[in-house]
Amino acid sequence: xxxxxxxxxxxxxxxxxxxxxxxxxxxxxxxxxxxxxxxxxxxxxxxxxxxxxxxxxxxxxxxxxxxxxxxxxxxxxxxxxxxxxxxxxxxxxxxxxxxxxxxxxxxxxxxxxxxxxxxxxxxxxxxxxxxxxxxxxxxxxxxxxxxxxxxxxxxxxxxxxxxxxxxxxxxxxxxxxx
Amino acid sequence: xxxxxxxxxxxxxxxxxxxxxxxxxxxxxxxxxxxxxxxxxxxxxxxxxxxxxxxxxxxxxxxxxxxxxxxxxxxxxxxxxxxxxxxxxxxxxxxxxxxxxxxxxxxxxxxxxxxxxxxxxxxxxxxxxxxxxxxxxxxxxxxxxxxxxxxxxxxxxxxxxxxxxxxxxxxxxxxxxxxxxxxxxxxxxxxxxxxxxxxxxxxxxxxxxxxxxxxxxxxxxxxxxxxxxxx
Numbered sequence: 001x002x003x004x005x006x007x008x009x010x011x012x013x014x015x016x017x018x019x020x021x022x023x024x025x026x027x028x029x030x031x032x033x034x035x036x037x038x039x040x041x042x043x044x045x046x047x048x049x050x051x052x053x054x055x056x057x058x059x060x061x062x063x064x065x066x067x068x069x070x071x072x073x074x075x076x077x078x079x080x081x082x083x084x085x086x087x088x089x090x091x092x093x094x095x096x097x098x099x100x101x102x103x104x105x106x107x108x109x110x111x112x113x114x115x116x117x118x119x120x121x122x123x124x125x126x127x128x129x130x131x132x133x134x135x136x137x138x139x140x141x142x143x144x145x146x147x148x149x150x151x152x153x154x155x156x157x158x159x160x161x162x163x164x165x166x167x168x169x170x171x172x173x174x175x176x177x178x
Numbered sequence: 179x180x181x182x183x184x185x186x187x188x189x190x191x192x193x194x195x196x197x198x199x200x201x202x203x204x205x206x207x208x209x210x211x212x213x214x215x216x217x218x219x220x221x222x223x224x225x226x227x228x229x230x231x232x233x234x235x236x237x238x239x240x241x242x243x244x245x246x247x248x249x250x251x252x253x254x255x256x257x258x259x260x261x262x263x264x265x266x267x268x269x270x271x272x273x274x275x276x277x278x279x280x281x282x283x284x285x286x287x288x289x290x291x292x293x294x295x296x297x298x299x300x301x302x303x304x305x306x307x308x309x310x311x312x313x314x315x316x317x318x319x320x321x322x323x324x325x326x327x328x329x330x331x332x333x334x335x336x337x338x339x340x341x342x343x344x345x346x347x348x349x350x351x352x353x354x355x356x357x358x359x360x361x362x363x364x365x366x367x368x369x370x371x372x373x374x375x376x377x378x379x380x381x382x383x384x385x386x387x388x389x390x391x392x393x394x395x396x397x398x399x400x401x402x403x404x405x406x407x408x409x
Contacts, residue, residue, distance in 0.1 A: 098399030158381035
């Protein structure tokens with residue numbers, strides 16, 4: 001494995017451990033928000049061509065070089081992910097009602113839900129870093145086979161971004177079902 | 179479906195039996211059995227000679243008493259003592275130590291099932307884990323011996339197919355580590371096979387798996403706790 005996989009997998013694991021500490025009752029609320037974030041960003045990127053528009057603004061209006069414009073476009077996506085993640089963890093907690101299963105099974109489930117959130121957040125960051133050619137680092141060597149395999153299963157690589165709305169909607173229905 | 183699938187099903191079924199047994203008996207009872215069987219195995223493998231010597235000493239003492247060593251002719255008793263063979267010979271040491279371990283395990287199950295122990299004995303996730311570990315440890319100890327039942331004339335084949343388990347001078351828990359390692363790497367290889375099957379629709383498979391896991395997790399909250407009244 002090369003360093004790139006380590007960076008994003010570490011981010012995912014840290015988010016997973018945070019989820020284990022908070023409990024899956026609260027993590028599921030974050031999961032809904034992250035699912036909707038992934039769907040929204042993918043729709044903006046692939047259906048409304050936000051990326052092309054950002055690069056055009058950077059080159060034609062601000063006068064940046066193509067590389068710099070790509071970097072700025074990536075920062076816009078990164079800022080969106082960071083703001084959503086920060087507000088979902090520190091803002092009003094969108095928790096699910098009910099009681100968590102006792103340890104050790106409950107702890108493992110919380111870790112699992114945390115790792116799903118880590119996949120959604122870290123996967124999104126990796127996708128846009130890859131899309132814009134890793135502008136933050138001097139990356140001269142080709143991606144390792146492991147990295148190439150992992151990139152194919154990032155959240156944004158699903159056939160349709162609307163698919164991520166399905167689990168989000170299902171969770172909301174379970175949340176409000178009486 | 180192939181042999182690998184049969185092995186996987188057999189392994190999972192074996193684990194289910196012991197996890198169910200652990201659930202029924204409770205965490206404390208299963209932990210007692212696990213500690214007794216594991217530590218008993220280590221002690222008997224590492225310091226088994228002590229038990230062999232004690233048993234032979236007891237045998238010699240009985241011989242001495244029967245020969246009148248405590249009340250009658252000392253010379254005759256001593257002569258009988260010198261001639262008396264060891265009860266546990268070098269060839270039977272391994273079988274004797276295994277018998278001691280088996281008795282210890284049976285006693286552990288009996289004692290841990292008594293009412294005083296079973297009080298506050300919870301059927302929780304820990305009971306399942308201890309039960310599974312008991313099953314895996316018993317597999318590492320019993321499998322080499324049971325294999326010779328299936329292949330009675332080919333002990334060499336049995337030991338070859340179960341490598342490095344219970345060989346002389348092996349670390350006492352090497353077999354247990356081998357079973358854990360083999361079991362989980364086997365399960366992992368089957369997961370890789372399943373992953374390969376999803377190649378055509380991988381993204382759909384990922385979304386479906388995430389949806390199922392999250393839905394089951396959210397439903398567990400609804401069924402395991404009391405709801406707060408909405409204001």
